[in-house]
Amino acid sequence: MRRTLTEKLLAAHAVSGEAKTGSIVQCRVDLALANDITAPLAVKSFRAMGATQVFDKNKVALVMDHFTPNRDIASAEQVRGVREFAREMGVVHYYEGGDCGVEHALLPELGLVGPGDVVVGADSHTCTYGALGAFATGMGSTDVAGAMVLGETWFKVPGAIRVTIKGELAPWVGAKDLILRLIGEIGVAGARYRALEFDGPVVDDLSVEGRMTMANMAIEAGGKVGLFAADDKTLEYCAAHNRPGAEKIAADEGAEYEREIIIDVTGMTPRVAVPHLPENVKGVEECKGTTIDQVVIGSCTNGRIEDLREAATVLGGRKVSKNVRAIILPATPKIWQQAMDEGLFSVFMDAGCVVGPPTCGPCLGGHMGILGKGERAIATTNRNFKGRMGHLESEVYLAGPAVAAASAVAGEIVHPDAL
Amino acid sequence: MSAPIRGTAHTLGDHIDTDAIIPATYLVSTDPMELGKYCMAGMDPDWVNHVKEGDIIVAGENFGCGSSREHAPLAILGAGVKVVIAKSFARIFYRNGFNMGLTLLEVGDAADEINAGDVLSVDPAAGTITNETTGKTIECMPVPPFMQEILNKGGLVGYVRDRLENRAG
Numbered sequence: 001m002r003r004t005l006t007e008k009l010l011a012a013h014a015v016s017g018e019a020k021t022g023s024i025v026q027c028r029v030d031l032a033l034a035n036d037i038t039a040p041l042a043v044k045s046f047r048a049m050g051a052t053q054v055f056d057k058n059k060v061a062l063v064m065d066h067f068t069p070n071r072d073i074a075s076a077e078q079v080r081g082v083r084e085f086a087r088e089m090g091v092v093h094y095y096e097g098g099d100c101g102v103e104h105a106l107l108p109e110l111g112l113v114g115p116g117d118v119v120v121g122a123d124s125h126t127c128t129y130g131a132l133g134a135f136a137t138g139m140g141s142t143d144v145a146g147a148m149v150l151g152e153t154w155f156k157v158p159g160a161i162r163v164t165i166k167g168e169l170a171p172w173v174g175a176k177d178l179i180l181r182l183i184g185e186i187g188v189a190g191a192r193y194r195a196l197e198f199d200g201p202v203v204d205d206l207s208v209e210g211r212m213t214m215a216n217m218a219i220e221a222g223g224k225v226g227l228f229a230a231d232d233k234t235l236e237y238c239a240a241h242n243r244p245g246a247e248k249i250a251a252d253e254g255a256e257y258e259r260e261i262i263i264d265v266t267g268m269t270p271r272v273a274v275p276h277l278p279e280n281v282k283g284v285e286e287c288k289g290t291t292i293d294q295v296v297i298g299s300c301t302n303g304r305i306e307d308l309r310e311a312a313t314v315l316g317g318r319k320v321s322k323n324v325r326a327i328i329l330p331a332t333p334k335i336w337q338q339a340m341d342e343g344l345f346s347v348f349m350d351a352g353c354v355v356g357p358p359t360c361g362p363c364l365g366g367h368m369g370i371l372g373k374g375e376r377a378i379a380t381t382n383r384n385f386k387g388r389m390g391h392l393e394s395e396v397y398l399a400g401p402a403v404a405a406a407s408a409v410a411g412e413i414v415h416p417d418a419l
Numbered sequence: 420m421s422a423p424i425r426g427t428a429h430t431l432g433d434h435i436d437t438d439a440i441i442p443a444t445y446l447v448s449t450d451p452m453e454l455g456k457y458c459m460a461g462m463d464p465d466w467v468n469h470v471k472e473g474d475i476i477v478a479g480e481n482f483g484c485g486s487s488r489e490h491a492p493l494a495i496l497g498a499g500v501k502v503v504i505a506k507s508f509a510r511i512f513y514r515n516g517f518n519m520g521l522t523l524l525e526v527g528d529a530a531d532e533i534n535a536g537d538v539l540s541v542d543p544a545a546g547t548i549t550n551e552t553t554g555k556t557i558e559c560m561p562v563p564p565f566m567q568e569i570l571n572k573g574g575l576v577g578y579v580r581d582r583l584e585n586r587a588g
Contacts, residue, residue: 074447140515
């Protein structure tokens with residue numbers, strides 16, 4: 001049988017059931033993940049299950065990245081509870097202070113996820129690891145608690161949608177624009193209960209980090225997973241990030257897909273998702289004259305080094321508008337260090353940006369960049385739901401790092417070429 | 420599965436996301452009663468004041484899209500709602516709902532036949548929703564057998580507890 005990448009990955013982990021589209025299969029998991037918002041509930045469920053140990057101390061990751069550095073007493077108490085659980089269980093991969101970053105940037109960097117893995121996380125953007133050829137999907141806390149106890153979970157094998165991307169990318173158009181384009185075309189429920197499998201020459205040319213940006217937002221189309229084949233680039237990434245011996249994996253030629261979508265990106269301008277859904281996608285030129293109060297460059301979508309380099313290229317020698325707060329959050333300590341070593345922080349500081357620690361804070365209206373009534377932000381994050389970044393009467397526009405940086409300078413949403 | 424559940428319908432639109440159901444700022448609690456106070460606060464902070472114990476949410480497409488936060492079904496349960504009927508559910512929310520003991524019924528466009536204020540009698544076991552106000556009956560999708568097994572164990576906590584006991588035995 002010729003199999004999709006989805007079927008292949010699940011079949012390799014099946015302990016019972018047959019991994020074919022539509023069937024329910026019980027699978028081993030290679031990593032179970034939770035964060036400071038979802039782990040407290042997972043710990044509660046774990047105890048209620050009567051469990052006394054995790055299935056493997058090396059295969060559980062607890063990353064305190066959302067409300068940290070702790071924004072208030074309540075979040076400090078949540079983190080304290082998770083930290084105590086981690087110590088009690090001997091969890092090896094607990095991250096909180098100077099070793100902590102935004103989980104979906106941190107775990108690939110540490111080599112904790114890689115090609116062929118099955119990963120479950122109590123965070124919807126766990127699908128990011130699909131960029132490495134891993135079947136990775138978000139679940140609730142109790143589901144992840146079950147996986148932490150049993151080392152297994154169940155999946156309904158999703159039908160797959162093949163997305164082939166071809167054509168020539170224009171300058172300043174990148175991975176974020178590709179995924180926004182797709183979500184704009186199929187809608188926020190367009191891949192509901194489905195796997196997205198990406199291929200084509202444009203995808204082949206993308207960096208692994210760029211593929212992570214795309215896989216990250218599979219959930220924004222309702223997808224269970226956003227998958228890329230593990231190719232030479234993936235293996236190079238793994239070798240450089242503490243994951244030696246990774247192997248290539250791809251869908252079989254002629255595998256059967258539920259639907260095939262071909263996107264030609266030739267002539268496409270940068271994309272912007274306007275409030276209040278990620279499917280409200282327009283060309284940047286259609287947003288002309290939209291004034292902004294805040295820019296956020298960071299998050300599990302676009303807080304990696306190539307994103308910061310792109311922002312610095314635009315901001316170099318320029319000043320952020322007096323009317324704008326521009327917040328830059330490198331996603332991990334390693335990215336932070338690298339950005340500093342490369343001199344990117346000088347560029348950001350000279351331009352008048354705020355450079356903060358790695359945190360998910362502003363993306364979900366947690367802390368370090370909350371919007372007040374009537375305020376408008378353009379962000380490299382992944383969601384622009386009503387009230388997502390603060391006040392119910394605030395607005396979030398989503399874009400890639402180049403457009404976000406250019407908009408910080410202009411004080412309104414603009415194409416970088418328009419500066 | 421449980422006996423028929425009777426309640427008054429509260430209607431909502433399409434793509435009600437988890438930030439609408441429970442905004443992130445309230446995620447410093449895991450207590451359903453505390454979370455319930457802010458149910459739907461991301462859509463309308465006053466919504467919860469119009470909901471009473473036993474009411475039923477009737478929503479459009481893709482209900483629960485967005486975050487994996489289990490606080491979303493907990494907030495709904497905390498607000499006194501035990502059943503959500505929708506045209507369709509987002510995947511993670513669907514799974515979380517069953518794991519938390521929130522009954523979810525996917526009915527497609529038939530959801531349009533229910534108006535705010537209608538009194539519904541829902542029989543999850545039979546897969547029927549009787550609208551006592553209009554007299555119409557809606558057939559709904561059966562709960563998949565594997566999920567019935569989880570429900571029969573009292574949710575996922577009971578299911579895993581059972582597996583652990585069998586292992587030990």
